[in-house]
Amino acid sequence: MALPVRQQFLYWGIAAIAILALLWLLGPVMAPFLFGGAIAYFLDPVADRLQRLGLGRIMSTVVISLAMLIVVVLLVIAVIPTLAQQLTQLVNAAPEIFTRLQDFVNARFPDMMADDGPVREAFKTIGDTIKERGGELAGTLFSSALGVINAVVFIVVVPVVAFYLLLDWDRMVARIDSLLPRDHAPTIRFLAREIDRVLAGFVRGQLSVCLVMGLFYSISLMLAGLQFGLVVGAIAGAITFIPFIGAIIGGALAIGLALFQFWGDWVSIGIVAGIFALGQFLEGNIITPRLVGDSVGLHPVWLLFALSAFGAAFGFVGMLVAVPVAAAIGVLVRWGIGEYETSMLYRGHAPDETSEPEG
Numbered sequence: 545m546a547l548p549v550r551q552q553f554l555y556w557g558i559a560a561i562a563i564l565a566l567l568w569l570l571g572p573v574m575a576p577f578l579f580g581g582a583i584a585y586f587l588d589p590v591a592d593r594l595q596r597l598g599l600g601r602i603m604s605t606v607v608i609s610l611a612m613l614i615v616v617v618l619l620v621i622a623v624i625p626t627l628a629q630q631l632t633q634l635v636n637a638a639p640e641i642f643t644r645l646q647d648f649v650n651a652r653f654p655d656m657m658a659d660d661g662p663v664r665e666a667f668k669t670i671g672d673t674i675k676e677r678g679g680e681l682a683g684t685l686f687s688s689a690l691g692v693i694n695a696v697v698f699i700v701v702v703p704v705v706a707f708y709l710l711l712d713w714d715r716m717v718a719r720i721d722s723l724l725p726r727d728h729a730p731t732i733r734f735l736a737r738e739i740d741r742v743l744a745g746f747v748r749g750q751l752s753v754c755l756v757m758g759l760f761y762s763i764s765l766m767l768a769g770l771q772f773g774l775v776v777g778a779i780a781g782a783i784t785f786i787p788f789i790g791a792i793i794g795g796a797l798a799i800g801l802a803l804f805q806f807w808g809d810w811v812s813i814g815i816v817a818g819i820f821a822l823g824q825f826l827e828g829n830i831i832t833p834r835l836v837g838d839s840v841g842l843h844p845v846w847l848l849f850a851l852s853a854f855g856a857a858f859g860f861v862g863m864l865v866a867v868p869v870a871a872a873i874g875v876l877v878r879w880g881i882g883e884y885e886t887s888m889l890y891r892g893h894a895p896d897e898t899s900e901p902e903g
Contacts, residue, residue: 567858567865578864580705586748587612587706588713605711609703735875742871749835750784756831757784757823764819765798769812771805773798780820784827791827795820846870 567574587608594604709716724732758781765773780794798816806812850870854862884890 567861575861575864576701577705578861580702581709582747582864583702583706584709584713585743586751587710589744589748591710591713601711601714605707608710609707612703735879738875738879739868739872742875743868746871747867749832752835753827753832754781754784756835757781757827760823760826761794761798761819764823765816768815768819769806770798770802770816772801776801780823791820791824843874846874 590608591601591604594607595601599607721729721733758778760777761780762774762777765777767773770776776794776798779797780791783793784791795817798820799813802813802816806816847867847870850866850873851863854866854869856862858865
């Protein structure tokens with residue numbers, strides 16, 4: 545005999561509260577393990593495919609780990625120093641860029657720049673802020689990132705956790721399946737498959753899209769001669785998962801920098817604008833449909849709310865779990881709505897077809 549629904553809600557509610565309490569209490573400790581688990585989840589299909597090609601699970605994991613090590617080393621040697629250098633240069637150039645913008649507005653729209661006008665006051669406030677804080681921005685970004693995750697622990701623990709989780713992933717899934725409540729195992733398996741489908745479609749797909757678009761924007765902008773092309777491309781690629789926002793922010797930043805660097809050379813400015821127009825076409829019509837698909841079911845607004853809420857409540861760890869939790873809640877809500885629409889509460893009592901109508 546199954547437990548009453550009220551008791552089931554009680555037990556599952558206690559379990560959810562316990563998990564949230566662990567995230568809140570052990571967040572800094574759990575961050576490397578959650579990050580390693582995310583890497584293992586992301587790479588599990590690759591390991592499965594290598595197994596289908598004839599490699600054992602151990603050899604598949606070793607091959608993937610060596611490939612990832614080579615990629616990380618190449619990034620550290622070739623990309624990250626250049627990215628950090630361009631970011632520092634951009635921060636240092638911000639006051640000069642702002643001064644030129646102020647001079648341009650003052651020359652073109654003198655009425656807006658009256659001594660006691662709000663526009664001049666706004667420019668003055670922004671300029672003072674840039675001069676005071678601009679030089680600290682790059683250092684603050686890096687120091688805050690290192691403050692969230694201890695660099696040494698991250699470098700050592702995450703790869704080890706990812707390796708062992710990837711090695712034992714299928715066995716862990718089978719073990720968890722064996723512990724499911726027997727009365728509800730089919731329903732839980734169905735919901736788990738749906739959550740995995742959403743996560744696979746969004747996380748794996750969107751990360752691939754972000755990587756492809758980041759590479760496209762960075763390489764294209766650098767070939768176009770934009771001074772901070774790598775930084776702009778990285779920013780635009782990183783926020784590509786928000787439809788149109790990545791292109792708008794990246795495009796505005798790139799075109800603004802192009803106006804500063806190529807003022808009067810309208811061909812170069814047009815090339816920079818055309819890069820983002822082409823990127824939007826490729827992303828919307830070719831890359832995203834192929835890598836993500838059309839039925840992921842994770843709305844960008846819901847994703848942003850989850851990232852904001854979990855980030856505010858649990859910090860960096862909350863942002864790591866926000867996407868899986870958002871996907872799980874979305875699947876559960878859709879399943880609950882489907883159950884409600886087939887229930888007597890929604891449909892009511894069907895009329896007796898054999899009874900004659902009144903009147």
